[in-house]
Amino acid sequence: MSARDVVKEANPAFYERYSKLEDSDEFWEFLIRPLRQSIRVNTLKAPLEVIVERLKEEFELEPIPWVREGFFINVDNLARVPEHGLGLVFGQEASSMIPPVVLDPKPGELVLDMAAAPGSKTGQIAQYMQNEGCIIANDPNRDRANVLIANLNRMGVLIARVTTRDGASFARFENTFDRVLLDAPCSSVGMIRKSWRFLREWREKAVVKYMNVQKRLILAGYRALKPGGVMVYSTCTIDPLENEEVVDYLLRKTDARLERIDLPVKTSEPVLEWEGKEYSEELKKALRIHPNDNDTEAFFIAKIVKPGDGGE
Numbered sequence: 001m002s003a004r005d006v007v008k009e010a011n012p013a014f015y016e017r018y019s020k021l022e023d024s025d026e027f028w029e030f031l032i033r034p035l036r037q038s039i040r041v042n043t044l045k046a047p048l049e050v051i052v053e054r055l056k057e058e059f060e061l062e063p064i065p066w067v068r069e070g071f072f073i074n075v076d077n078l079a080r081v082p083e084h085g086l087g088l089v090f091g092q093e094a095s096s097m098i099p100p101v102v103l104d105p106k107p108g109e110l111v112l113d114m115a116a117a118p119g120s121k122t123g124q125i126a127q128y129m130q131n132e133g134c135i136i137a138n139d140p141n142r143d144r145a146n147v148l149i150a151n152l153n154r155m156g157v158l159i160a161r162v163t164t165r166d167g168a169s170f171a172r173f174e175n176t177f178d179r180v181l182l183d184a185p186c187s188s189v190g191m192i193r194k195s196w197r198f199l200r201e202w203r204e205k206a207v208v209k210y211m212n213v214q215k216r217l218i219l220a221g222y223r224a225l226k227p228g229g230v231m232v233y234s235t236c237t238i239d240p241l242e243n244e245e246v247v248d249y250l251l252r253k254t255d256a257r258l259e260r261i262d263l264p265v266k267t268s269e270p271v272l273e274w275e276g277k278e279y280s281e282e283l284k285k286a287l288r289i290h291p292n293d294n295d296t297e298a299f300f301i302a303k304i305v306k307p308g309d310g311g312e
């Protein structure tokens with residue numbers, strides 16, 4: 001059975017919707033192919049070279065082109081690797097390392113990570129900040145927030161304060177944060193490569209529900225951003241309603257601008273028209289990554305700037 005037929009049989013509505021987005025055999029094959037294991041080396045604990053040399057004694061490492069600390073690794077069960085337990089490495093999907101790279105936080109800054117659990121990106125942000133400054137790492141799901149705390153402890157993150165609020169409540173901290181990451185709750189099509197249930201349980205109704213949450217969160221995050229600050233909006237899904245539609249909404253409602261992202265990563269065409277609706281040409285500056293582009297999870301990443309003092 002071809003990958004296309006497997007998807008069609010597992011969830012016909014899913015197949016019908018996304019075959020309008022991309023319909024190559026490659027797309028369907030990579031959408032369900034198991035992911036390559038990748039790690040981020042945690043430089044909060046030891047120098048990059050030291051950890052890499054140690055790992056190379058046992059494993060094959062292949063550098064991930066868009067993040068200096070990222071590697072594909074040939075290991076079946078990362079949990080059994082001592083460096084993992086020691087927090088020297090963190091299992092993180094290769095495309096999920098892009099948002100913090102684009103956010104580019106600096107030591108001493110005040111950063112809001114609006115939807116932070118289980119904390120892979122919070123840890124990466126802390127690494128770029130060299131544990132100097134402050135990260136508000138928020139997630140309203142208490143079980144996930146506990147995992148977030150455990151992960152931050154294991155990774156030696158000293159500058160995070162964990163909160164468990166609805167991300168939209170940060171709107172009241174107007175013009176406060178140097179950088180804001182909104183790695184939004186989403187329909188997680190990219191995660192099908194990790195778990196089949198994201199395909200089986202996918203429903204169009206949920207996409208619309210997520211879109212409404214994302215619109216609320218993106219406006220709140222932008223409000224909390226300082227003039228001249230940078231906000232990154234990301235999802236691990238391919239639906240235009242959760243990606244281009246949400247960022248287009250922010251562009252129409254506020255003075256937000258998008259900046260081009262210059263990274264060695266292959267991307268798919270941005271969606272500028274969907275279900276009869278047209279989106280701003282500015283969306284060409286966002287990264288739409290399909291699983292077949294780089295053999296990773298699907299991802300969408302937009303770099304948003306707020307005009308004003310100190311702007312980049």
Ligand SMILES: C[S@@+](CC[C@H](N)C(=O)[O-])C[C@H]1O[C@@H](n2cnc3c(N)ncnc32)[C@H](O)[C@@H]1O
Nearest residue numbers: 115116117118119120121141166167183184185
């Ligand atoms: C894609 S996951 C975040 C992954 C995380 N950034 C990481 O890299 O490890 C989305 C998160 O959004 C959280 N979430 C759901 N509703 C939210 C809301 N209203 N405000 C903030 N976060 C929310 C979920 O609990 C979930 O942990």
